[in-house]
Amino acid sequence: MRSVLLAFAIMALAAPLPAQRDRAAAARAADSAAAASPQRRQIERRLHEKMMEVTRSRLGLTQEQADKLGATNQRYSEQRRSLAQRERSLRLELRAQLRRGDSADQKRVGELLDQTLQAQQERLELYRKEQGELAAFLTPVQRARYMGLQEQVRSRIDEIRTSPGDRSRAPRQRARPGGATPRDTTRS
Numbered sequence: 001m002r003s004v005l006l007a008f009a010i011m012a013l014a015a016p017l018p019a020q021r022d023r024a025a026a027a028r029a030a031d032s033a034a035a036a037s038p039q040r041r042q043i044e045r046r047l048h049e050k051m052m053e054v055t056r057s058r059l060g061l062t063q064e065q066a067d068k069l070g071a072t073n074q075r076y077s078e079q080r081r082s083l084a085q086r087e088r089s090l091r092l093e094l095r096a097q098l099r100r101g102d103s104a105d106q107k108r109v110g111e112l113l114d115q116t117l118q119a120q121q122e123r124l125e126l127y128r129k130e131q132g133e134l135a136a137f138l139t140p141v142q143r144a145r146y147m148g149l150q151e152q153v154r155s156r157i158d159e160i161r162t163s164p165g166d167r168s169r170a171p172r173q174r175a176r177p178g179g180a181t182p183r184d185t186t187r188s
Contacts, residue, residue: 051153052066052069052070054149055069055146055149058145058149059138059142059145059146059149060142061138061142064137065137065138065142068136068137069134069137069138069146072130072133072134076126076129076130079126080123080126083119083122083123083126086119087116087119087120087123090112090115090116090119091116093108093112094109094112094113094116097109097112131143134146
């Protein structure tokens, strides 16, 4: 199960590398992720099936509920993915502006902050809409358990990303030339 969560974490939240500093680099990363290999798509499909199995078991879903949950997830997953990509792109551009120090474009930083807040509001609204749909076929207890399961997965992903041990388990922690990791250079 741990390997399934690890693989799910890597696939579900694969993000552009922090070394990508501008919009063009983030767009290229998004394009390459969109053109995923058949092998990656097969792994993602198997992970999705396994997660649905675990979800169905832990929530005690009927087959009808599981089918509806799968359809709802599918409807919202592209919107979530697109919004997450946009938020990452905004953060990368904001980070690039801030690295410029005193020469940062004040107007652009303000625009990026406004766009980031707007994206967060859109994410919240998307979550509300999705929860409304889930309420149509899940009981409140099932919805609460589902939220808990989603939080467990997110926590595990964060744990993997910030693990100080095995770097192969934390794709966002690749060392840069000179031995510094992205975190080392962004916290200074």
